[in-house]
Amino acid sequence: MLQSPIETAQPAGPRAVPAIQGGQVTAIGRLQPGVADVRSYGATGNGVADDTAAIQAAINQHGKVYIPAGVYRIDPKIGLVVRTGTEIIGDGRTRTILLAGTGGATMKELASYAGGSLIRRSFDPGGKNDYVTYVRLADFTVLLTHPADSVTENAIQIGIDLRNISRSLVERVHVGNMPPLGAPITRAYDRRFYSQGFGIVLGSVSSSTRSYAGGEVNTVRDSSVWGAYKLIVQDDAQLSPRSAAHAVLIEACDLQGGHVLLSQESRYTRGVSWRDNVLQNVIPRPGSREASAVLRMEGSNNLIDGGYIEASGSADYLLQLGSISSNNMIRLPYASTTNRAKVEDLGSGNSINLKGPDFP
DSSP, X not given: OOOXXXXXXXXXXXXXXXXXXXXXXXXXXXXXXXXXXXXXXXXXXXXXXXXXXXXXXXXXXXXXXXXXSEEEEEOTTTOEEEOTTOEEEOSOTTTEEEXXXXXXXXXXXXXXXXXXXXXXXXXXXXXXXXXXXXXXXXXXXXXXXXXXXXXXXXXBOEEEEOTTOBSOEEEEEXXXXXXXXXXXXXXXXXXXXXXXXXXXXXXXXXXXXXXXXXXXXXXXXXXXXXXXXXXEXXXXXXXXXXXXXXXXXEESOEEEEEEEEEEEOOXXXXXXXXXXXXXXXXXXXXXXXXXXXXXXXOSBSOEEEOSEEEEEETOSEEEXXXXXXXXXXXXXXXXXXXXXOEEEEOSBSOEEEEOBTTBO
């Protein structure tokens, strides 16, 4: 059994943010021609000032921005808005922290793109939208802020919102209510309330609607999500009804501490690959009527392959293939149901090959 940082982290308060030396640029974030340092636009990274407007100004002027080490407060009601070609590059996920302020949105507001997402595109669900493509996010943390001792229904946050964005890349990024080990901030949480908000969301609107503007062929790799209601979700049934986020690759990610760790929730989606991910430690959200799960899939002709899968905690399902799923291939060389979480296949033509202590 892998040791989980969700289980072993010691609760603590915020530590002092280390001073950032003026003009410091590390090898990770070395400035290239055409890349703007957000400090040149007034961002402070001191963990106190609201840096949303300053970072957005840098994005608007240059498209490609570098965010040096520091803690940058972001207003979740506004968020950072990306467009085609935007690149946001930090100094490493333990050094560059985008810290959500308090507040957020209801599920209805999130579904209508009315705030709550820390990084997002501009989108009009009732009008015509331009395509947004080739966004790159790398080497930073998005730290969500939800109540530490209760469940919120009107201040829900999304860390990285890739809905209606195509052909984009997220790599070496950390998202969630729990910071990465070694970050300049720690959190004192009742672990039951880690499972709030959304880590990374992918999806689209129906291609038959006027507002359709893509949402496929995205990659998330070598990233981590610790602590959210749904850690990485494609085609969320409430946020993206009739979504079809085809050809998404989720690879070598570390997903821990959520109600649902990795899910795809639309019958229309094809060609998805989830490969070599570590998934463990389901934490059901208090009061939720939705079954908790490590893996959930509803589409067709998709692949789940490799990695380390452990239904520790109180998961209802290790693997849940819904009634509209079909012809998916699941190959898990190590899967463990320490609490006897169920494996359920209600679909047709799905191929399941599980190995591990509970699947000889």
